[in-house]
Structure formats: structure tokens, C-alpha cells
């Protein structure tokens with residue numbers, strides 16, 4: 001499938017990224033050029049040919065199933081904290097910054113977030129700064145090997161994401177390492193999501209229409225399906241399971257950084273399957289102390305960038321505070337006191 005212009009697509013294309021792991025310069029450039037076209041016109045693709053073992057992806061899915069099967073009071077012990085790490089119970093988030101739809105009903109999902117780890121003894125003294133802190137882990141006795149499984153996966157996904165950062169730089173005609181410095185202390189989120197079977201009801205979503213905040217998302221999903229991506233005509237194009245792939249999409253900060261050359265495309269989840277669904281998006285974002293200003297290669301000569309530069313940490317805090325009930329409550333309390 002070849003999308004001709006922005007938003008004009010009827011399926012999500014597959015990109016084999018294995019050339020990025022070889023030394024055939026021509027094949028690398030060709031892969032980067034195809035990536036660019038997909039990021040400009042669709043904002044979504046499947047990444048295949050990556051080196052992450054299927055067993056490691058499945059181990060995370062199994063760990064996720066075991067976690068969500070714990071009694072509610074066990075999960076509640078890990079309730080999401082001010083640093084955005086931990087368990088978000090069923091119906092804990094409503095996306096209000098969505099420009100895509102007037103959203104009112106809470107998402108039909110429960111999830112747990114793991115971010116980049118920041119210990120109390122962090123040598124950079126980050127602990128206690130906004131969104132910096134330790135992860136919350138389930139009891140080793142309750143879920144043996146859980147932490148190890150998650151940390152291995154986060155490590156592997158970070159490596160894949162850095163490969164994609166280089167491919168994106170190349171795709172824009174920049175030296176491949178030119179964006180690396182923005183990701184020295186990357187802001188990462190692994191979100192484990194559980195979508196129970198849901199009633200088929202107007203305006204009820206597993207995940208309501210939204211765009212992702214960050215740089216790129218790399219998502220592994222089970223074989224249930226339900227992810228959909230909006231095209232220019234307003235149709236919701238399915239992104240069904242593709243074996244051994246990650247769904248990759250452009251987040252809002254990459255769109256902004258690229259002066260809207262790349263597109264952050266609305267997507268949603270409706271679990272129509274009658275089965276439970278599990279997915280595991282990995283969000284890979286710049287360091288919080290990096291300033292994101294339009295890449296000059298993306299700003300046509302004689303024009304001004306469309307957006308002001310922004311400190312990534314500030315931008316992220318604002319987006320998160322708007323979207324999560326538990327934070328809105330805290331913000332309202334702070335304002336009232």
C-alpha cells in the first residue's frame with residue numbers, strides 16, 4: 001500500500017527494519033526513506049525484523065496477566081503515585097485533551113505504569129523532581145520474576161527505540177546520531193494494559209480517541225485486536241495483530257519537533273472481541289531537561305516554526321495533569337488550599 005497524501009490510508013503498512021541492523025548503506029537509506037513516508041502520511045506502521053525475542057514479549061504479557069489477576073486490594077497497594085508510577089484502576093483515566101471527540105465515559109481498562117527508574121540515591125539527584133522516582137513493584141512472593149521480566153523488556157525496547165531515533169534522523173537527511181543527545185536520560189513509560197470484555201455501547205471505549213504525548217510509541221498487542229487508527233476521511237482503520245511486530249506511532253512531541261512534517265494520528269481501542277485484551281505500549285521520549293525546538297530541516301526557508309520551543313519536562317507534566325483523574329483531584333486540592 002502506498003499512501004499518496006497525508007491521512008490517505010486504508011491499512012497500516014509493515015516496515016521490515018532488519019536493514020538498520022546491517023551495513024548495507026543503500027538498504028539503510030531505503031528503509032529510512034520508507035519510514036519517513038509512513039511517518040509523514042500515516043503516523044503509524046508495524047515494525048518487523050527487529051531483534052527482540054518473541055519469548056521476551058510474551059513473558060511481559062504473561063507477567064501482566066498475572067498482575068491483573070491479583071486481588072483488587074493487592075493491586076491497590078501499588079496505586080499510581082505523584083511520579084506517575086504504579087497501578088491505575090479500571091476507569092481511572094478520561095482523556096480530556098482529546099481534540100478528536102467529546103469524551104465523557106471513562107476508559108474501559110486498568111493499567112500499570114513503569115517509568116525509567118530513579119532511585120533515592122540517584123547520582124544525578126533527580127529523585128523528588130517532577131515525575132522522577134522509583135517504580136512500584138509487586139511483591140516478589142506474589143509474582144516471582146516480575147521485576148526482572150519487566151526490566152529486561154524495558155532495556156530491549158529502549159535499544160530498539162534508539163535505533164528508531166537514528167532512523168528518524170537519517171530519514172530527515174540528518175547525521176544518524178544527531179538526535180541522540182536528546183535521549184541521554186530518556187523519559188520512558190511501559191504501560192501494561194488490560195481491557196476486560198466491554199459492553200458494546202455508544203461512546204464507550206477501551207481507550208478513547210487520543211494522540212500520544214511523546215516522541216514514539218512501540219506497542220506489542222496480543223491476538224485479540226481492537227486498536228484502530230483514524231484516517232483523513234474519518235474512517236477508523238484497524239491495526240490488527242501482526243505476529244512479531246510492534247505498532248510504532250508518532251507522538252505529539254515528535255510532530256511538534258518536526259514542525260508537523262510528521263503526523264501524530266488519533267487512535268482508539270474498542271474491544272469488540274468478547275475476550276479480554278492485553279497490550280503493552282512502550283513510550284520513548286526525550287530527557288525531561290531537553291528543550292524541543294523545531295528541527296531546522298523541517299522549517300521551510302523563509303518561514304517561521306509553527307511552535308515555540310518547550311522544555312520536555314514541562315510539556316509532559318501539563319499533558320499528564322490534564323488527563324488523569326487522580327492528578328486533577330490533587331491539582332484542585334492544591335488550588336483550593
Ligand SMILES: O=C(O)CCC(=O)C(=O)O
Nearest residue numbers: 193207212227269279281
Ligand atoms: O492498547 C492499545 O492497543 C493502544 C493503547 C494506547 O493507545 C495508549 O496507551 O496510548
Ligand SMILES: [Fe+2]
Nearest residue numbers: 210211212267
Ligand atoms: Fe495511544
